[in-house]
Amino acid sequence: MxxxxxxxxxxxxxxxxxxxxxxxxxxxxxxxxxxxxxxxxxxxxxxxxxxxxxxxxxxxxxxxxxxxxxxxxxxxxxxxxxxxxxxxxxxxxxxxxxxxxxxxxxxxxxxxxxxxxxxxxxxxxxxxxGGYSVPGHDVKYALEVPFLDAARGGEMHITLPDGSSISVKIPQGARDGQTLRLRGKGGPGYGGGSAGDALIALTVSPHPVFRRENDDILLTLPITIDEAVLGGKVVTPTIDGPVTLSIPKGANSGRILRMRGRGVARAGGKAAGDQLVELRIVAPPSIDDALRDFLNEWRETHAYDPRVDLLNEALS
The missing domain is CATH 1.10.287.110 (DnaJ domain)
Incomplete structure (x- = not known):
């Protein structure tokens, strides 16, 4: 029927x-x-x-x-x-x-x-x-890219259903959600038509240390009590490897230090973004007698209250 x-x-x-x-x-x-x-x-x-x-x-x-x-x-x-x-x-x-x-x-x-x-x-x-050639259709793929490969650039491979693979060049500064186009890596053409393209949708994996905001890299850096009070030079990770960072005297938790040019490279040869380092004071895992005695003596001889202004503003 x-x-x-x-x-x-x-x-x-x-x-x-x-x-x-x-x-x-x-x-x-x-x-x-x-x-x-x-x-x-x-x-x-x-x-x-x-x-x-x-x-x-x-x-x-x-x-x-x-x-x-x-x-x-x-x-x-x-x-x-x-x-x-x-x-x-x-x-x-x-x-x-x-x-x-x-x-x-x-x-x-x-x-x-x-x-x-x-x-x-x-x-x-x-x-x-009828004398026509028709280009092949585009084929879509999803690719998860490690954070550092997306920031610095790299090369990955996608395995196709037939067992073959295609190489994917990850551009420096690739972003989450960005789609890459590989010319001629899609479906075959018809009647002598050119092959379609492969469209690669990128998902950037999170990193345990670094975060990204536009072209800047964000990092929370733990420092000791003595480094916060006395200042000093500490080794700090960046996406291109560890470098030395100067901690100013009297640094507080939450203070942000800017490391210029240590972020993600920008397209067109422009200067790279920066790395923003947020300081976080961390007490030692165990307090020995010397540190405890010193702080007790310091407390008795120094009348410093960092919450005075906060309390006054709350009551006004």
């Missing part, structure tokens, strides 16, 4: 020619067996929508179907006894030639070539393809 062509395309009889074309294009990409090899029902669906589009895309055959002169397969209905002169045509009266005119829509060309392949057509034949 033939399927109603309007139902096959998910449309009603009031559908416009543009709506018929758009529905067909969409269904070609979601039902073609070559694009969905694991879908057992794809081939049957594709044949149904191709037959439906063949009938409805031509205003004349569509009108004949709507008035009941032909059925959903394009065959004449015997009870209507409808005859036409087809002396110069061959095959079914509703089928069009397989070529495309010079103004053919690329989306229709792509769909038609896929349909020909399903019906046993040849991609290499100019007669089948």
């Amino acid at each position: 033939s399927i109603d062509p309007y139902k096959a395309l998910g449309l009603t009889k009031s559908a416009t020619a543009d709506e018929i074309q758009k529905a067909y294009r969409k269904l070609v990409r979601t039902s073609h067996p070559d694009l969905h090899p694991d879908d057992a029902g794809a081939e049957a669906r594709f044949k149904a929508i191709s037959a439906a589009y063949d009938l409805l895309k031509d205003p004349e055959t569509r009108a004949r179907f709507d008035t009941g002169e032909i059925d959903a397969t394009g065959a004449e209905r015997p009870q209507r006894q409808y005859y036409r002169d087809f002396a110069e045509s061959t095959g079914s009266p509703y089928q069009q030639g397989r070529g495309f005119d010079a103004q053919g829509d690329p989306a229709d060309i792509f769909a038609e070539i896929l349909r020909q392949r399903t019906r046993g057509g040849s991609y290499g034949s100019q007669r089948d393809q």
Whole structure:
């Protein structure tokens, strides 16, 4: 039993020619067996929508179907006894030639070539393809990139379903959510058309030490009590390796020191971002007698209360 062509395309009889074309294009990409090899029902669906589009895309055959002169397969209905002169045509009266005119829509060309392949057509034949070549479709991939590789640049590989791999160059300063385009690494072209592109969506992994804000690198640096009071030079990690940072005397927790040019390199040869170092005073894991005695004596001889201003403002 033939399927109603309007139902096959998910449309009603009031559908416009543009709506018929758009529905067909969409269904070609979601039902073609070559694009969905694991879908057992794809081939049957594709044949149904191709037959439906063949009938409805031509205003004349569509009108004949709507008035009941032909059925959903394009065959004449015997009870209507409808005859036409087809002396110069061959095959079914509703089928069009397989070529495309010079103004053919690329989306229709792509769909038609896929349909020909399903019906046993040849991609290499100019007669089948109407002299057209169609570029391959783009293929999307997702790639998780380590934080430092994204900041400094690097190279990774993606393993394809057939076991082969493609190399992906991670640009310096790559961002989370950025998409890279690899020309010619997508689906194959048709009729001699160029291959599509591979679109690589990047996800940057978090780092246990570094954080990123635009092109700046953020870091929380623990310092000891004596380093905070007396100052000194401490080794500090950066995305390019450890460097020496000077801690000013009397530094407090929360103070931010700027290390210029130690952030992420900017595109176009511009100066790199900075590294912002937030200081955090950390008490020793155990308090020995000497430190305890010293602090007790210091407390008795120094009347310093860092909360005075805070309390006054809270009560005002």
